[in-house]
Amino acid sequence: MKQKHTSFESMKLNKSLSKSLVENGYETPTPIQSASYNPIRSGKDLIGIAQTGTGKTFAYLLPILNALHYSQGSMPRALVLVPTRELVLQVVEAAELLATYCDLRVQGIYGGTNIRTQSARIAEGVDLLVATPGRCMDIYFSRVLRLGNVKTLVIDEADRMMDLGFMPQLQTIHSALPANHQNLMFTATFSYETVTLSEEFLVDPQRVEVAPQ
Ligand code: AMP
Numbered sequence: 001m002k003q004k005h006t007s008f009e010s011m012k013l014n015k016s017l018s019k020s021l022v023e024n025g026y027e028t029p030t031p032i033q034s035a036s037y038n039p040i041r042s043g044k045d046l047i048g049i050a051q052t053g054t055g056k057t058f059a060y061l062l063p064i065l066n067a068l069h070y071s072q073g074s075m076p077r078a079l080v081l082v083p084t085r086e087l088v089l090q091v092v093e094a095a096e097l098l099a100t101y102c103d104l105r106v107q108g109i110y111g112g113t114n115i116r117t118q119s120a121r122i123a124e125g126v127d128l129l130v131a132t133p134g135r136c137m138d139i140y141f142s143r144v145l146r147l148g149n150v151k152t153l154v155i156d157e158a159d160r161m162m163d164l165g166f167m168p169q170l171q172t173i174h175s176a177l178p179a180n181h182q183n184l185m186f187t188a189t190f191s192y193e194t195v196t197l198s199e200e201f202l203v204d205p206q207r208v209e210v211a212p213q
Contacts, residue, residue, distance in 0.1 A: 004035050005029055005033075005034045005037050005038075006028070006029070007028065007029070008029055011066075014066055014069065014102075016099075016101035017065060017099075017101075017102065020099070024097060026058075030055030030058075032048055032050040032056050032208065033055050033058055033062065036059045036063075037063055039208065040060065040184060041066075044204075044205070045184070045202040046205055046208060047186075047187070047205045047206070047207045047208070048060075048184070048208050048209075049187060049188070049189075049210070050186060050209070052188065056156070056186050057090070060080070060156070060184050061091075061094060061098055062098065064128065065099055065128070067151075069102075070102065070104065071104055071105055071127055072127065073125075074126070075145070075149045076127060076129035076150055077152075078128045078129070078150065078152045078153075079152070079154070079173075079177075080130045081131055081133055081161070081173065083132065083160040083164050083166065085110035085132060088108040088109070088131065089108060092106055104127045105125055105126045105128070106130070107121050107122060107128075107129055109122070109130075109131045109132070109135045109136060109139060111134050111135045111138075115139065118135070118139065119139055133170055137169050137172055137173060140176060148176075150177050153173075153177060154186070155183070155185045155186070155201070158185045158194050158198075159187045159189050159193065159194050162191070162193035167197070170197070170201075183201050183202045185202060
């Protein structure tokens with residue numbers, strides 16, 4: 001398999017995803033997208049060192065949405081954890097844009113708003129869940145959310161997660177996931193805290209690093 005993709009065509013994305021990329025004027029993968037697509041698709045754990053603005057969100061969303069393919073079951077098969085409500089909204093927006101022509105359910109949950117409304121939306125069924133760790137844990141403990149079907153976990157902005165003290169919540173969520181799931185971690189900086197997180201959660205990860213754009 002080629003190590004890097006110089007075009008979206010060579011990724012052999014499904015037609016629905018390709019159509020959204022074309023319609024929204026995305027022509028060429030950014031370096032983080034091109035370098036991380038194959039490792040993510042192969043099921044490996046991965047550490048992406050990439051800052052905001054490098055296209056890191058699509059770097060994990062494209063292979064995940066391509067693999068989810070269409071709606072299935074009621075509980076999430078991919079879980080993206082981010083540190084803030086703003087990021088939940090941004091990642092949901094990016095996923096909805098890419099999934100415009102896919103039959104996939106994307107939901108975002110975060111603290112500071114009514115938990116019942118969010119729980120009710122989860123109960124309706126979700127394929128890709130984007131969440132802050134605290135709210136994810138609360139809805140998990142209320143038994144509305146089950147995490148046994150998650151195949152891929154993304155920890156985005158891992159350095160900010162550590163700064164905000166989310167390690168205990170991440171550990172609880174991680175222990176609720178199936179043993180053989182894939183872990184993807186994205187961080188702008190590779191600090192002592194992010195190394196600790198990766199050593200605890202990731203198994204033989206591939207490291208992909210890109211310069212800020
Ligand atoms: P990030 O926060 O790193 O995910 O970067 C997001 C920004 O990069 C968004 O404005 C995206 O629309 C843009 N972006 C993502 N992928 C590409 C691409 N392949 N070509 C051009 N812009 C992109």
